[in-house]
Amino acid sequence: KADVDLGDIVFVRGEVISSRRGELSVLADSWQMASKALRPLPVAHKELNEETRVRQRYVDLIVRPEARTIARQRVAVVRAVRSALERRDFLEVETP
Structure with a gap:
């Protein structure tokens, strides 16, 4: 456990259990x-x-759940706008 820092990704093999809490x-x-x-x-x-x-x-x-919620909401809004514009035959063009 001393070798593992916050942010490390570990592979664990074992039985899934429910703790006392x-x-x-x-x-x-x-x-x-x-x-x-x-x-x-x-x-x-x-x-x-x-x-x-x-x-x-x-x-x-990673650290703040509210930041993840806001990011997910933004993705959903952008996806909805793109979808609505695509249904109306708009074309998204990337420019430099």
Whole structure:
């Protein structure tokens, strides 16, 4: 466990169980490092400052559920607008 940092991705083999608090957990038989984080993520209970949120958007999306919700909502709106325009025979053209 000391070798694993927040943000690392691990492969775990074992039995899926329910903890005493009712959370799903894995009773691990074995594990291995799938991918080591190049830069560990900030601790989840610490607030990200505004500069970090803007400059490291991926960290904001990983750490803050509200950021993920907003990103998903934006994707849904853009998809709906594109779909409506496509049904009316508009053509999306990318320009430099």
